Amino acid sequence: MYQQSKHFDLIFISLVTYFGFSQTCLLFFAQLSQGQLRVVPTIANAKVYYFGNRSFSALKFFNRSNEAVYPIWNTIAGGNSSPTWTSEIEGIYNIADSPDVVFDNDLTTEYTNCGSCSSGSSSMLITCGENTGWYLSLGNRFFSLVAFYIGTNTKYPQRDPLTITIEGSNLQRDELIFGWSWTLIYNDSTGLVSNPGRSTFGVLQIIPQFPLPYANYRVLITSKRGIDTCTSYTEFMMIGY
Ligand SMILES: *[C@@H]1O[C@H](CO)[C@@H](O)[C@H](O)[C@H]1NC(C)=O
Numbered sequence: 001m002y003q004q005s006k007h008f009d010l011i012f013i014s015l016v017t018y019f020g021f022s023q024t025c026l027l028f029f030a031q032l033s034q035g036q037l038r039v040v041p042t043i044a045n046a047k048v049y050y051f052g053n054r055s056f057s058a059l060k061f062f063n064r065s066n067e068a069v070y071p072i073w074n075t076i077a078g079g080n081s082s083p084t085w086t087s088e089i090e091g092i093y094n095i096a097d098s099p100d101v102v103f104d105n106d107l108t109t110e111y112t113n114c115g116s117c118s119s120g121s122s123s124m125l126i127t128c129g130e131n132t133g134w135y136l137s138l139g140n141r142f143f144s145l146v147a148f149y150i151g152t153n154t155k156y157p158q159r160d161p162l163t164i165t166i167e168g169s170n171l172q173r174d175e176l177i178f179g180w181s182w183t184l185i186y187n188d189s190t191g192l193v194s195n196p197g198r199s200t201f202g203v204l205q206i207i208p209q210f211p212l213p214y215a216n217y218r219v220l221i222t223s224k225r226g227i228d229t230c231t232s233y234t235e236f237m238m239i240g241y
């Protein structure tokens, strides 16, 4: 199966093997820009994902229409969400562009959040922008996240997020601010560890567990590349079904 989008090429290859009565699918992802697809033998350090008896043609990119995306800061996985749209403390140093732009398929519009730092150059720290992010509510829809790409910001490599947490929830809107409503599904690299350049997608990252359907996703930046006032990125492209 082969899918193409405006900004990059992605190839999905699937093999179906049978072990006894259960059916197992081995799925290999590769970006065409990486030159060639390597078929990894399972005796090597391969990542093997079991998707049940499901057609891979069901894998899709998530396209946002009017689903709400809420900016948050001062939040860690498992912890309560702190909204950035209320200036709860006068003079708290945070700015937040709208996080909607991470779903607009445009590698020139970016989401910037400084967390507890000022956007002025007087407070430049490696930690600025950590523990910031957003959560997405799909309403009554569900999406099972299989993999994702992050798009780099337009100007500042030092603002690139390097590690993130991703959590899912199926609770109701008012409960989503509480940490207990979220389940951690990913705590690892953004795929930007090696700087791919500006306004560019990083390396495809795969969720290392069986994809469950969630109606809400929360993404938090846990580290960034360098010393700067904020973290900033253009896209969060979700692949799943
Ligand atoms: C998997 O699904 C296909 C299509 O629905 C069906 O024909 C096939 O029997 C299923 N295989 C197993 C092992 O359940």
Ligand SMILES: *[C@@H]1O[C@H](CO)[C@@H](O)[C@H](O)[C@H]1NC(C)=O
Binding pocket: 060, 061, 062, 063
């Ligand atoms: C998102 O849009 C792309 C391109 O139009 C399409 O191929 C894909 O099926 C859409 N995804 C969903 C979940 O509808």
Ligand SMILES: *[C@@H]1O[C@H](CO)[C@@H](O)[C@H](O)[C@H]1NC(C)=O
Binding pocket: 077, 078, 165, 184, 187
């Ligand atoms: C995420 O991983 C880091 C590094 O391994 C670890 O220190 C941290 O506790 C993890 N976070 C959660 C919420 O599990």
